[in-house]
Amino acid sequence: MKVVIALAPQMLREFLSSCLKEAESFALTVVAELEDGMEAISAVHEHAPDLLILGLALPRLSGISVINAVHPRHPDMKILVLTDYVDDLYVLEAFQAGANGYCIKDSSMDEMLLAIESVLAGDKFLSPGITAGVLGGYMEAHEKTREPTEWDFITQREREVLKLVAEGYKNKEIAEMLHVSCKTVEKHRSNIMSKLGVHNVAALTTYAIDRGLVKVKS
Template sequence: MIQIIIVDDHAVVRSGLRLLLSEKVDMTVVGEASEGDEAIRLATSLRPHVVLMDLSMPHGKDGLTAAKELHQLLPDTAVLILTMHDDDEYLFRAIQAGASGYVLKSAPHEELVSAIRTVAEGNAYLYPTATKRLMSEYMERLQGGYSPDHYETLTAREKEILSLTAKGYANKEIAEQLFISVKTVETHKSNVMEKLGLRTRPDLIKYAVKKGLLNYE
């Protein structure tokens, strides 16, 4: 029997998920939480097979932070992200945080059930369009569509700004942290994007994940 904890800040969502999963003979919902800290306490006590985790929970610890802590505390418990965010930035951050899977709230019920079974068996699950995007990137790499990695051409300051930008800090926050002007941050960021052949912020996030530049301590 797959034991599951549901984590979402909307009670109606939790109720709907509990009803759906209770109909499956191989699943049981053993607990519910409305934010990350509560989820961690419950999971530590109940040690479920799967934690079904929302990302955006404004009234407590967010899903990414909770996922990372759960991955460290309970490595045998799979965290399956269930979110409305169809976005590469959130996807890659979830993977980096230690999530075993990522499913959209708009997905059919059958897909969610399949994803739960997949991660409970120790495997990874990504929703189909995300898998398609990752495979497309892989094929481009095989076909030589990616430029050589120029990370080592970055200055120490550019590497700092790359890491902080990928972690979600705004230009003003980076400037305050590094004691430099916002204009200087913008110049360094432009240089980073040009040197690495990146075009958008999601591209930068994906690059940082692949280089292992993100941590959530």
Template sequence: MNPNQTCRVILAEDHNLLREGLRELLVRMPGVEVVGEAVDGREAMRLASELLPDLVLLDLSMPRTNGLEALKEIKRVNPRIKVLVLTVSKAEDQVYAVLQAGGDGYVLKDTSSADLFAAIRSVLAGERYLSPAVATVVVGLYLNSKDGQAVRPTYDVLSDREREVLKLVAEGHRSKEIAEFLCISPKTVEKHRANLMVKLNVHNISGLTAYAIEKGLVSA
């Protein structure tokens, strides 16, 4: 990070209290300017496209479009923008999916402010940063792979639409509500839900909800 250059940051976090706390931390970091704040993934994508920040600090579990899909779109539109994921989840599926999508860093929310600053500096310097606990997960993925090729976790085989449906189901929305939100038919929602149960090897809504919480898609 160039000490003579201001780093422009967008905060994407749907919990107001946490977002405000992160903002207060960042304004104390020399050379950092918070230029935008998003409360969901769709707004994060819009702001990234309009403001062209140096860095997006991105939560994975957000309404409307989730953080992972926002990450993919931000990188697709402008690969130059660094994206540092900040989440509670260190599940293998999530870590793998973020790295595959081009995430520049993966930091757990229980990290210290000093470690968060270190992560931001590393990412802006062109390095990839992983919280120690996440690095352990990545090593495990590699050791459990064949011929050095990472295994493809279950979450990664879900389609984008299935992930949207999974998150909305876990948030407690009924099929009709999900259909209206996604502009699809209730019958299509039921089909996606059935496919999710097969792919994830769960047998009811409670199982889908538990899986979504485990992967950090929704808060418990």
């Protein structure tokens, strides 16, 4: 079976790849290793892997955007999210987009391998440390009326534009990456600012960092 690993940092990605190659319980071939969201989409379309191991905080496109892009075309591919985000909303967004498992980066290698085995077998997987919180969040989101926030009104495309703006890309660069016109990007930026009630790039960047779309480089 083929595996694509789209994950940062590089050390973790290479370590996981090495472990998969040596694991006797799996017959897995790592066909691509990368840490960029757009490259992840290209790799999935090129290799049609059986398993995608995916981080959420990727450059250019977030892991959620990657899932939304590849899941419709590769519905049988298993997707295991490997991240340090433990907030219920991230977990719920990942599963709603099409993820099969959600594992925390600081899990033991045995737990990561168990996560891989579980999703390949067709089961859902949640790291034990977040299961209780996710169940609570799921109940709140689906059985109670939740007061919507401004985030709920931002479309998936607008979230992609917001992330790229926060990463410092110009309108022309964003237009080229997303295969749209500059005017479309400008419209998205205007809509985002209106919905969030902000008026400059600095405020957009701060919001993107707070939402976990962009990580502050140390």
